[in-house]
Amino acid sequence: xxxxxxxxxxxxxxxxxxxxxxxxxxxxxxxxxxxxxxxxxxxxxxxxxxxxxxxxxxxxxxxxxxxxxxxxxxxxxxxxxxxxxxxxxxxxxxxxxxxxxxxxxxxxxxxxxxxxxxxxxxxxxxxxxxxxxxxxxxxxxxxxxxxxxxxxxxxxxxxxxxxxxxxxxxxxxxxxxxxxxxxxxxxxxxxxxxxxxxxxxxxxxxxxxxxxxxxxxxxxxxxxxxxxxxxxxxxxxxxxxxxxxxxxxxxxxxxxxxxxxxxxxxxxxxxxxxxxxxxxxxxxxxxxxxxxxxxxxxxxxxxxxxxx
Amino acid sequence: xxxxxxxxxxxxxxxxxxxxxxxxxxxxxxxxxxxxxxxxxxxxxxxxxxxxxxxxxxxxxxxxxxxxxxxxxxxxxxxxxxxxxxxxxxxxxxxxxxxxxxxxxxxxxxxxxxxxxxxxxxxxxxxxxxxxxxxxxxxxxxxxxxxxxxxxxxxxxxxxxxxxxxxxxxxxxxxxxxxxxxxxxxxxxxxxxxxxxxxxxxxxxxxxxxxxxxxxxxxxxxxxxxxxxxxxxxxxxxxxxxxxxxxxxxxxxxxxxxxxxxxxxxxxxxxxxxxxxxxxxxxxxxxxxxxxxxxxxxxxxxxxxxxxxxxxxxxxxxxxxxxxxxxxxxxxxxxxxxxxxxxxxxxxxxxxxxxxxxxxxxxxxxxxxxxxxxxxxxxx
Amino acid sequence: xxxxxxxxxxxxxxxxxxxxxxxxxxxxxxxxxxxxxxxxxxxxxxxxxxxxxxxxxxxxxxxxxxxxxxxxxxxxxxxxxxxxxxxxxxxxxxxxxxxxxxxxxxxxxxxxxxxxxxxxxxxxxxxxxxxxxxxxxxxxxxxxxxxxxxxxxxxxxxxxxxxxxxxxxxxxxxxxxxxxxxxxxxxxxxxxxxxxxxxxxxxxxxxxxxxxxxxxxxxxxxxxxxxxxxxxxxxxxxxxxxxxxxxxxxxxxxxxxxxxxxxxxxxxxxxxxxxxxxxxxxxxxxxxxxxxx
Numbered sequence: 001x002x003x004x005x006x007x008x009x010x011x012x013x014x015x016x017x018x019x020x021x022x023x024x025x026x027x028x029x030x031x032x033x034x035x036x037x038x039x040x041x042x043x044x045x046x047x048x049x050x051x052x053x054x055x056x057x058x059x060x061x062x063x064x065x066x067x068x069x070x071x072x073x074x075x076x077x078x079x080x081x082x083x084x085x086x087x088x089x090x091x092x093x094x095x096x097x098x099x100x101x102x103x104x105x106x107x108x109x110x111x112x113x114x115x116x117x118x119x120x121x122x123x124x125x126x127x128x129x130x131x132x133x134x135x136x137x138x139x140x141x142x143x144x145x146x147x148x149x150x151x152x153x154x155x156x157x158x159x160x161x162x163x164x165x166x167x168x169x170x171x172x173x174x175x176x177x178x179x180x181x182x183x184x185x186x187x188x189x190x191x192x193x194x195x196x197x198x199x200x201x202x203x204x205x206x207x208x209x210x211x212x213x214x215x216x217x218x219x220x221x222x223x224x225x226x227x228x229x230x231x232x233x234x235x236x237x238x239x240x241x242x243x244x245x246x247x248x249x250x251x252x253x254x255x256x257x258x259x260x261x262x263x264x265x266x267x268x269x270x271x272x273x274x275x276x277x278x279x280x281x282x283x284x285x286x287x288x289x290x291x292x293x294x295x296x297x298x299x300x301x302x303x304x305x306x307x308x
Numbered sequence: 309x310x311x312x313x314x315x316x317x318x319x320x321x322x323x324x325x326x327x328x329x330x331x332x333x334x335x336x337x338x339x340x341x342x343x344x345x346x347x348x349x350x351x352x353x354x355x356x357x358x359x360x361x362x363x364x365x366x367x368x369x370x371x372x373x374x375x376x377x378x379x380x381x382x383x384x385x386x387x388x389x390x391x392x393x394x395x396x397x398x399x400x401x402x403x404x405x406x407x408x409x410x411x412x413x414x415x416x417x418x419x420x421x422x423x424x425x426x427x428x429x430x431x432x433x434x435x436x437x438x439x440x441x442x443x444x445x446x447x448x449x450x451x452x453x454x455x456x457x458x459x460x461x462x463x464x465x466x467x468x469x470x471x472x473x474x475x476x477x478x479x480x481x482x483x484x485x486x487x488x489x490x491x492x493x494x495x496x497x498x499x500x501x502x503x504x505x506x507x508x509x510x511x512x513x514x515x516x517x518x519x520x521x522x523x524x525x526x527x528x529x530x531x532x533x534x535x536x537x538x539x540x541x542x543x544x545x546x547x548x549x550x551x552x553x554x555x556x557x558x559x560x561x562x563x564x565x566x567x568x569x570x571x572x573x574x575x576x577x578x579x580x581x582x583x584x585x586x587x588x589x590x591x592x593x594x595x596x597x598x599x600x601x602x603x604x605x606x607x608x609x610x611x612x613x614x615x616x617x618x619x620x621x622x623x624x625x626x627x628x629x630x631x632x633x634x635x636x637x638x639x640x641x642x643x644x645x646x647x648x649x650x651x652x653x654x655x656x657x658x659x660x661x662x663x664x665x666x667x668x669x670x671x672x673x674x675x676x677x678x679x680x681x682x683x684x685x686x687x688x
Numbered sequence: 689x690x691x692x693x694x695x696x697x698x699x700x701x702x703x704x705x706x707x708x709x710x711x712x713x714x715x716x717x718x719x720x721x722x723x724x725x726x727x728x729x730x731x732x733x734x735x736x737x738x739x740x741x742x743x744x745x746x747x748x749x750x751x752x753x754x755x756x757x758x759x760x761x762x763x764x765x766x767x768x769x770x771x772x773x774x775x776x777x778x779x780x781x782x783x784x785x786x787x788x789x790x791x792x793x794x795x796x797x798x799x800x801x802x803x804x805x806x807x808x809x810x811x812x813x814x815x816x817x818x819x820x821x822x823x824x825x826x827x828x829x830x831x832x833x834x835x836x837x838x839x840x841x842x843x844x845x846x847x848x849x850x851x852x853x854x855x856x857x858x859x860x861x862x863x864x865x866x867x868x869x870x871x872x873x874x875x876x877x878x879x880x881x882x883x884x885x886x887x888x889x890x891x892x893x894x895x896x897x898x899x900x901x902x903x904x905x906x907x908x909x910x911x912x913x914x915x916x917x918x919x920x921x922x923x924x925x926x927x928x929x930x931x932x933x934x935x936x937x938x939x940x941x942x943x944x945x946x947x948x949x950x951x952x953x954x955x956x957x958x959x960x961x962x963x964x965x966x967x968x969x970x971x972x973x974x975x976x977x978x979x980x981x
Contacts, residue, residue: 017770018802027799031785038787065418066387073381080377101783106844109749109777109854110800113769166545170512177510194377208323227375228358256334260341261377268380269353272416280347287340294333298326305322307706308751 017111024112025120032124033131036090044082048136051078052143064151068178069271071147075140076187076267082136083129083195088223090125091202092215095303104308115300122203122296129195137188141180148179178273186276187267193288194264198223200295201259207302226261229254259291355414355473365408374412383412383419390426399431403462410466417479420470424483428463428491432456460491471504481505482515485522495525516540517548524554534558541620549654556622556657559587566591572599586613590623593630603633622655624648629660632667642667649679694763696852696883697725697748702757704743704907717743719907720757725885725900727762727851730878732898732915733887740907741887742780745854748885749777761852773801776845780857782837784844786830790821793829794843801848815843820869835866842873852883859893871897928958 055074062070098104107117152175156163163171202219209215264284266276348354356362358375366374366382373382390405406423413419439451464487471480482505489498502519505511520540523533533554541547541555566575566587572595579588593609596602610627613619625648632641645664649656656664665680702721705714718740725731735741746752748759748766764771784793794812803811816822819839829837838858845853855874859867874897877884888894894901895915903911929936937955944952 017773021802024800024802027796031788031796034792035785035787062391063418063422066384066422069380069416069418070384070388073384077378077381102779102781103784105749105751105777105779106782106784106797106841107800108751109772109775110797110848111769111771111773111802112800164546166513174510224372224376227377255338257330260337262375263341263344263348265377265379266348266353267377268383268413269351269355269415271380272413274352274415276353277347277351280344280351283340283344283347287337287344290333290337290340294329298329301322301326301329305753307753308746 019113021116025116025123028107028112028117028120029123029127032094032121033127036125036128044132048078048082049139051075052140064155064175065178067151068144068148068175071144072184072271075136075143076191076271079133079136079140079188080191080194080267083133083191084198084223086129086132087125087195087199088202088219089216090128091121091199092206092209092212092219094121094125095203095206096209096212096215099308108308114304115296118203118207118299118303119296122199122292125199126196129199130192133188133192133195137185141184144180144184148175151175151179183270183275186281187270189281190264190266190276190284193284194261196288197226197259197261197264197291197295200292200299201226203299204295204302207299207306222258223261225254226259227265229258229260229262263287352415356412362411365404365411379412380416383409383416386412387419387422390422394426394430397434399426399434399459402426402431406466410470414470414473417470417474417477420466420473420480421483424463424467424470424480424487426463427459427466428487431459432463432491435459460487463487463491471501476508476510478505478508478511478515481508482511482518485518489518489522495522496529498522499526499529513545517544517546517551521550521554524558530558530561534562542618552620552622552654553657555620559590559620562587563590563594567595567598572596584616584618586616586619586623589613589616597630603630606630621652625655625660629663638667639671642671642673646679693727695724696727696729697723697731697759697761697885698763699723699744699748699759700757702744702747702759703755704740704747704752705755716907718747721904721907721909723902723909723912725883727883728878728881729899730874730884730886730897732894732901733885733904734889734891734894734901735904739904741904742856743907744904745777745856745885745887749775749854773848774851776848776850776853778838778841778845778853778855778858780860782841784829784837784840787828789826789828790816790832790836790840790843791825793840794847797844798847803848811847815846818846818873819843835862838862838866838870842870846877850882852885853877854885856887857889858886859888859890867893924953 052071052075055071095104098107104117108114152172155171155175156168159167159171198219201222202215205218205222206212206215209218266284270276345354356374356379358371362374363371370382370385373379386405386408390402390409393399393401393405403423403426406419406426409419410423435451435456439448439456442448442451464484467480467483467487471484474480481501485498485501485505488494488501492498499519499522502515502522506516506519517540520533520536523529524537526533537551537554537558540551544551570578570591572592575588575592575595579585579592582588589609589612593606593613596606596609607627607630610623610630613623614627625645628641628645628648632638632645634641642664645667649661649664661680665678668678668680700722702718703716704718705716707714721740721744733741733744743752747754748761750766750769750772753767759766761771762774785796788796791812794815795808798808798811812825813822816825819842821836821839821843824832824836829840832840838861842855842858845855858870858874862870871893874884874886878897878899884897886894886898898915900912900914902909941952941955944950
């Protein structure tokens, strides 16, 4: 076998191969999305719609401020819950299932680099979470929109005599400022960003975990600690000299190793009327990107050496 | 590099490299996240600290939920629990749950509003009705002297703290004003708080009117009150009954003051210097009425007021009653007053309506033609 | 085949050990194994369970890394992802995404092989026709039988037009008719010049299709060679006669007896295979029938 032969053969084999192919990644992502959708995952939407409509109906006897607030609280709460659960459970299912069913072999024996497989899986789950949140938001905003006009009519009827234009416009402003507003979108985006980080965490764990259940449990623990992480940070930098060295050390480890998920909790403030400035949303988005890149990279390192 | 060495690195190094990357990442992101936390604090997203006292207040599930991003929802749940406790008249629980809702979401004005409402109105009213039916003197004393004031204070406390947390909102300062005006009857403090409330961007216009009303009742503040009330009377979008009455009362005060401190001659000289100051004319008119019973001069003085376009409407009514004092002119005066009453009943105070009714009695107006609906036999 | 051509597969001194948790000693799955598969040949890898066949295939396919030694596919190191552009793999008891239809499955794997959108539709139709699953193309894999899954597996293995196809127990659990089809397919691949590595317990079937065979036992390659060489009983000759008569048989026996050193070992009626009988009864074609025509 001559060297020339060998080289041209290798060229022939290599000619079709791209080191990074977005279409391969998209194929895996869309397959993941399809797989999860066809698992009838969207039935949860039914539960969600029942929840928010139920929330709406049950509290008609309260003040309109309370009613609008409860509607927003329940809707955001349901979105947060579903987005987090989907991210963790969905991601935790993917790789162990592929290994167990040996479908992973059929994929990785194609010219698919392992990191593309991981990114494709992650993108698929993120896409699913995004679509779910969009659908839930549409439903939520529609109910809120209808309800705020309903409240306006009710409150207007309660005014004695003929309400003046000033009274009407003041009432409308008061009601609508607590109803459907652009700021709510920031809440939805923050929920998505947090869910993305949760998915990335589950991805890392699933690359070395032996089963889906183990992945879910460990990811949930990390997810929970991530919410208390900022407490650990303040613990590490206490105002007084109250804590021992060991406690500070542990708090430091927690602050470094665990993600800070508390920073995504802006929904509470948004519901009570605060706004998230664009710069802050940009920061959160940037940090999320940072998390996703690093966690994906770590997943790749752990997965690259995994014996299948 | 051969497979052998590569796979050795992978096998042993993989986990270690990952941990190293995570540690490096941790160090890299901590300053970024601290900065983000600062921003979040600055914009009011870090009002609740998951500290020991918070942990003691809440159930474990609530605490976890509050940390987990469901703080607003947990607050709403406690809001509902407070409402339930209110229905059961369990005021201690109401207070406890209201403390929780306000600490979980201190920037939501309605939490503070409801807390103040439950304490200063609902609990207060409950105990007040209990004291009314209480046969035991000691218990009644306790309720009236200790419990009721205590709840007022708690309500005021909630409202003031809420006002501090929501400086951009009109609501809580207004509630403080309400407590001072309705419960403590402290018009000065009520006026101060209504004023503060009226300065908020979202303040409805009636708050400023409430401020004016309280100010008008503050002793020693008549001048300032008159500035505010006359501004509202002349330039305000709505001329409410209260503003009209306060305007009249304050002008009467200044008229009395002018009369007390000046002789007739001095008043006339002052009028010459300030012909457009109708208060002086009114003072002169009153002087003639009360001191020398000179109806004619009084009428002339009031005629001067009517010529002044700035003079409020109620002077027309006053003028009408002045004319009606003369029995010869009573019939004509009655016709004018009747038209005035039909067109603008708001300028007639209750005593004016009684006076009009007395005129109707005097003139023996048949009941189907009377404009006042008061019994024919009302005493003067 | 020119000796200058790169071997489709070349494994040199491959050793793979697995660590045992909490113990010092390791399990040696493959022990200094060397083999070579020429382009265009059908190579059978046989051995008992746990002999190291699967491990060897996994190293070849890049699923696990060798402890020492080399393996290459068409001259390219098998750890390189690019090497898999020329390989198609059908695992044992394959289980695909059951929520995809047959057509979607093939299209999915086609995209992973870099086939563009325009070509994918055509290629999918071609392969569905080849594996005779056109009727079930829009049915989800959850509703496929074992044999159908195996055929879809073959289709995905072939979607990228590989030059090397690795089949792990391709006919395990498949009925004789299906098994026959798979074997025919392998022969078709051979005719097209595609190299096939086949691992199976069903030795009869290996015997039918393979050019060369390697026997693995306890991680070592204990025997290797062309099928003819391996299973020919060298000093024996077989003669099968049709429409003969006893006189002729006697004459032949006498001839044999007259020859020194030659012994008649056995004579009698040859047996058909159970498979042939089965296929004949169920309407399929058997090898014997084919050979006869």
